[in-house]
Amino acid sequence: MKTISVAHSPDADDIFMYYAIKFGWVTPNDAKFENIADDIETLNQATLKGDYDICAISFALYPFVKDDYALLKTAVSFGEGYGPKLIKRKGTKLKRNFKVALSGEFTTNALLFKIAYPDARITYMNFLDIEQAVINGDVDAGVLIHESILTYDDSLEVEKEMWDIWVELSGGDLPLPLGGMCIRRSIPLHAAIDYEDTLIKAVNVANKNRKVLAPMLLDKGLIRVDADTLDNYLDLYANDNSVQLSDIQYKALDKLFELGYKNGFYTELVKSQDFLIPSEYKELRQK
Structure with a gap:
């Protein structure tokens, strides 16, 4: 069985969204996920070097790695009236x-x-x-x-x-894009679709079973904060809006990339939906 490296940060929302897989509630087909936890900038730098198959990143990094990594539609964090x-x-x-x-x-x-x-x-x-x-x-x-x-x-x-x-x-009408995940383009498309589907299911299962999962993470000492702070933090960054990118979130990502381009941080203008995994391939392949 193939082992796929999945790197995420040790902060509460990433741990929460990933551990439905770690606890075996959701599993990929024909692969084993091996998770690595590290701070977000270390993960950004690791993605630049191509270290991991799937990796959490700051959204601002993505235009620098778009040729080697596709943007995943799940495990995303946006601010809605809050942020750093x-x-x-x-x-x-x-x-x-x-x-x-x-x-x-x-x-x-x-x-x-x-x-x-x-x-x-x-x-x-x-x-x-x-x-x-x-x-x-x-x-x-x-x-x-x-x-x-x-x-x-x-x-x-x-x-x-x-x-x-x-x-x-x-301009004031968009959520603040903070972080998401990307997947190595060299992974075969049918497998990449399965891995993304697995992560979408994991985030959804975690979100729907928060009252069960959150105490488990606290009991095992996997979270740096107390129960009340964890609850508040998950309200902010691990919620219904984290499961799958929405139209307004795509617009927010495009605005972030536009700001970076116009201010000289990126060499070309990137549109987020041009760099997703073409999940419709799965349906076409089955016909």
Whole structure:
């Protein structure tokens, strides 16, 4: 049986969406999924090198890997009135060229931040270290992602919501694209369709069985936060809108790619639906 590497981040929504497979509730045909958990920028960099068969990525990375990876339609995270937060120490005022910690060069929040704050001095670090770096004064500000947007220290305050930056840049009627998954193009199409179907089922099963799955993950120590924070976080990033990309989410992705292109971060304009797995092939093949 073929082993397929599936890499995801260790944050609560990715763990939640994947573990329906890990626990054996959903299984692919004729393949075994082997999961790897790592921080999102490490996964972005790994995708650039082609390390994994299926990998979670920041959506902002995708135009750089589109020739080698197809975009999956499931396990997606979007913000709807919320998202990463630019935080600073309470009572401080940021200068035009303030020093900021971001969670990675290819993250979506980094793309939006660079457009909004072109004069800021950027340093990259693991997302788990950003909050303490701001508290210690190593940087003037930092962009928090994942669960830390709910749990940051009382000595810190929000300078700007990345959601507000997105609204200003995009026009205000689209959800904020944050992360999704991609699959290696060298995988045979019929197998790629099956793997995507498996992941769609896994996310759907996890979402529908949240009251069972969430306590299991907490009991096994797989989640970094407590039960209440997990519940709040899953409300944000692992919900009905995570199961399969919708029309408005495609529009949001295209707007993100357009912003990156117009601001010189991408060399060509990418349309998200041009880079999906052609799942209709499965139906045609069966006729």
